[in-house]
Amino acid sequence: MSTAGRRLAVTVIGALVLATAGAGCAAEHPNTPKPTAVLAPTVADGVQVFPLVGLADLRFSAATLNAKPGKIRVDFSVADGSASHNFVIPKIPAARTDILGAGASQSVTFTVTAPGDYPVICTLHPNMSATLHVA
Ligand SMILES: [Cu+2]
Known part of the structure; x- marks a missing residue:
């Protein structure tokens, strides 16, 4: 050359x-948290706590919530600038937030005793999903 x-x-x-x-x-x-593949809880007073965010790009901030059988709390919030979202596990009636607008948050507490994979959805966005993995 x-x-x-x-x-x-x-x-x-x-x-x-x-x-x-x-x-x-x-x-x-x-200002948008980066989605993570797997979220492990922090444990406070025997409750497994998962902070989960509904993002502007119509995803949950984690694809999988890794839990053990027992009491679970999900602190669900919606990112600034995002469309409204909710957090719903159809198999677990208590695991359901209201539809929340950008910047809003709501916590739901429920107990899961049976190991398994529990699908998580946002009822407004059919492609928005995650999994609560209990093992
Ligand atoms: Cu949504």
């Missing part, structure tokens, strides 16, 4: 790196 050719190649690579970094910054939403 000639000297001129090498200089051109370096310039092109530099431009690509800058373009990629710029796109990454534009995709960041600093």
